[in-house]
Amino acid sequence: MIQIQKLNKTFGAGPTAIHALKNINLDIQEGEIFGIIGLSGAGKSTLVRCMNLLERPTSGKVIVNGQDLTKLYKAQLRKARQSIGMIFQSFNLLMQRNALDNICFPLELIGTKRADAVKRARELLALVGLEDREKAYPAQMSGGQKQRVAIARALATNPKVLLCDEATSALDPTTTLSILELLKKLNAKLGVTVVVITHQMNVIEEICHRVAILDSGVVAEQGLVADIFSHPKTDIGRRLVYPNGVQIDRLPPSRVIRIAFNGGSSYEPLIASLAIDCGVKVNILGADTRNIDGKAFGTMLLGLPTADSDAVKALRYIQNQPDITVEEVPHG
Structure with missing residues (x-):
């Protein structure tokens, strides 16, 4: 489903260049929930933005649904991105639009008729449990409700992949659990592949099948969540799995x-x-x-x-x- 091959991302040039990602290799399977975890500055958000080419890698391949996104022209890339939804920590909703119209927005961009867009948006509002909030504006919604609208918007174009960049970091623990349950439900019901970027190990253990640990732009280790939790092989793995370890x-x-x-x-x-x-x-x-x-x-x-x-x-x-x-x- 998603293959990251020898991916590198460098910002700047010369002695002040920042090597954000170094020789990343990942193989994310269709229909799984895959976690990418690391401390602040590890390169997580840069990596997820490279997955849909919001950031263009310096070198390497990003293959999604059999297409190498790095080789596509602009029009082809826009088309390919319709199959890759994304949700963010800060929700990124349009404040001047209500919930219904926020979800309609990506459908408008691809030329969907208004009646069809509204029908689709209402279906998605029901799917995320907000059918009674279609006229509410972001300022009238809680953080959890805003993230549900953002998830519905990300699903508007029937994507095969859903990228979640710190999607629960701004939420309280109870709301976080409800959003993770929703993502598990969508994964099971729609078969959408979910990639979760987080610095919270409890998010990984709650929702993910496999996980990759990122450290200073390098994949330190990866594997089944159960294997990483029982036998972390690296220092960063042990720090994340056992943050309160005894001295x-x-x-x-x-x-x-x-x-x-x-x-x-x-x-x-x-x-x-x-x-x-x-x-x-x-x-x-x-x-x-x-x-x-x-x-x-x-x-x-x-x-x-x-x-x-x-x-x-x-x-x-x-x-x-x-x-x-x-x-x-x-x-x-």
Whole structure:
């Protein structure tokens, strides 16, 4: 569906040039929800703008629906963009138009008859749950309502791809969840491929199938969300997945192990089971775990008992649990 091949983007020239994107390679499959995450300045928004050529790459290919957008003439590119919708953090609605007319706007640009445009806009308002707000202007709507109108507008031309550039960053947590649920619904109902650009890991875990982590313009790692959450391979991956990780140099001088939950049931109470089955108590020194579709991911740091026999008993018990890996944490 979307193939990014050896993509580079440089702003400026000479010693002051900014290399925003460096040799990006991504393959986004049709019908999936793909996440791109990174810290501020990682190049996320530049990358998503290159996907529809709002920013023209310095080099490389952007292939969408089998077309290399970098090789299209202006008229061809305008036509190709009709299959690529985009929503933004700041909504970008026209303040002088009501909800209905905002959605009609892209249809007007391609010459759709007014009656057909209105019919389509009303269908989309119903789809995003705002059929009773068609006459409301942006100033009369909440942030969540404005983003729903923006999503409806992005869908007006029946796109196959929906690009979401920090689409929930300006919203409160409850509204964010409702917008993510809407995107999942649209993905399932319409089959639209969704690309989510965000700096929020909770957005990735809530909605995405696969994810790429961007760091200083480079793809640091990519893969299934479950795999990245259970085994981040890079420093930036660990920082994003475990932002509140325990500092090892602050741990007490005892035997410490790190256990990683790799997708087993999140309803199995490991520490309680250890105490009941083995009669051994351990100290939880730190934890950063999460429940994704009933499966447990993340890590936990445990301080084992000072008695060697109890420590060995606890370690063997944990090592025998499914979907859990264990390593001892060395003290520096």
